[in-house]
Amino acid sequence: MSNLRRTVAVLGAGTMGSGIAIVMARVGHRTILFDVDRAGLQRGIDTVHGFFDNSVRKGKLTPDQAAAAKNALIGMPQLPAELKGASDEAPAPAHVALSIMT
Numbered sequence: 001m002s003n004l005r006r007t008v009a010v011l012g013a014g015t016m017g018s019g020i021a022i023v024m025a026r027v028g029h030r031t032i033l034f035d036v037d038r039a040g041l042q043r044g045i046d047t048v049h050g051f052f053d054n055s056v057r058k059g060k061l062t063p064d065q066a067a068a069a070k071n072a073l074i075g076m077p078q079l080p081a082e083l084k085g086a087s088d089e090a091p092a093p094a095h096v097a098l099s100i101m102t
Helices: 015-026 038-057 063-072
Strands: 007-011 030-034 073-076 096-100
Touching (some): 007 015, 015 030, 015 063, 038 063
Parallel strands (some): 007 030, 030 073
16 A cells, blocks of 8 residues: 555545545545534544544554544535635646545
8 A cells, every 4th residue: 555645525424424534534544524514524523533432442443543543534614725616627636535425
């Protein structure tokens, strides 16, 4: 696996979005979890953090690994400036992976 770390934006903090955020944060990518619904965003963050906490309890991650994955996750109720305008006509910068969950 490459040591390249990317910024990954996951749009939608529901079941699928949270799952993608778990995978991306776990491998060390800076992961922006975006949802316009603040309550939904908080549920998504809680889901991701809960997954890492359970992984520590089950012995699948060390506490340091879980903390690093949690620290890689950023929740945002608004699109970050680096993603504004990202579309087919104006793609996101090359260092940003974009995943849209509706």
